[in-house]
Amino acid sequence: MPKGFLIDMDGVIYSGNDLISGADTFIAELKKREVPFLFLTNNSQRTPRDVVNKLAGLGIEAEEKDVFTSAMATGWFLARQKPHGAAYVLGEGGLLTSLHENGYTLVTQDPDFVVVGEGRNFTLEMVNHAVDMILDGAKLVATNLDPSPKKKGWTNLGIKAIVKMIEEATGVKAFSVGKPSPVMMRVARKKLGLETAETTMIGDTMDTDILGGIQVGYRTILTLSGVSKKENLKHYAFGPDLVVGTVGDLDLDAWLAG
Numbered sequence: 001m002p003k004g005f006l007i008d009m010d011g012v013i014y015s016g017n018d019l020i021s022g023a024d025t026f027i028a029e030l031k032k033r034e035v036p037f038l039f040l041t042n043n044s045q046r047t048p049r050d051v052v053n054k055l056a057g058l059g060i061e062a063e064e065k066d067v068f069t070s071a072m073a074t075g076w077f078l079a080r081q082k083p084h085g086a087a088y089v090l091g092e093g094g095l096l097t098s099l100h101e102n103g104y105t106l107v108t109q110d111p112d113f114v115v116v117g118e119g120r121n122f123t124l125e126m127v128n129h130a131v132d133m134i135l136d137g138a139k140l141v142a143t144n145l146d147p148s149p150k151k152k153g154w155t156n157l158g159i160k161a162i163v164k165m166i167e168e169a170t171g172v173k174a175f176s177v178g179k180p181s182p183v184m185m186r187v188a189r190k191k192l193g194l195e196t197a198e199t200t201m202i203g204d205t206m207d208t209d210i211l212g213g214i215q216v217g218y219r220t221i222l223t224l225s226g227v228s229k230k231e232n233l234k235h236y237a238f239g240p241d242l243v244v245g246t247v248g249d250l251d252l253d254a255w256l257a258g
Helices: 023-033 048-057 070-081 093-101 124-135 159-170 182-192 206-215 230-235 252-257
Strands: 004-008 037-041 067-069 086-090 113-116 139-142 199-203 219-223 242-244
Touching: 004 182, 004 206, 023 252, 037 048, 037 182, 048 067, 048 093, 067 070, 067 182, 070 093, 070 113, 070 139, 070 182, 086 093, 086 124, 113 124, 113 159, 124 159, 139 159, 182 199, 182 206, 199 206, 206 219
Parallel strands: 004 037, 004 199, 037 067, 086 113, 113 139, 199 219, 219 242
Antiparallel strands: none
């Protein structure tokens, strides 16, 4: 039975601009063995080309087909909800590109959807405009609901904070497409051509990567090289199939044989 991996990036492959130990070797081994894999990220700002360039700077060779972002999942989702629709977007490059590629028109009035992604260039005036559109009937979609890391000096509020503000102002709850949503998890698996039992999700975050994998029946591996800490796992009612320090610590032979 073929097996493959969906692999989170920040906290698994790199931390900020630094390669996580063993990540390059792990990816090289997957390629050598022709094990299917897909880099999976909730970051909707970057295009697949942006991701490939970042990986190249860390010594990892990848192609655009190896990348699946929450922006790509959002474009896929909207195109199936309302083909050739219109969207007002609070977001940047990767999201704008994905919506365009999926046949969506970007508008400033009367949209079918208000779509919220990561970004630093939209203003409170734009948020207020989005609120009015939703109160007029536009549907609210978020690429993901990742929280702020709550670090001093962090210059990005976090998409969850922006979405919560809009939800409070409108009384409308956003539909989130990115991890842990089954939408993104299932579309990513299908892109690899794998069945549920053949798919493993590797991530560093219990609330997105691991929860997302468990909800759709994938095997899951948690790395301790990012957000989640071993001492905090006891607070969750669910758990990964395996916990490793870094992805480089994974015994690939044993996992693929299991």
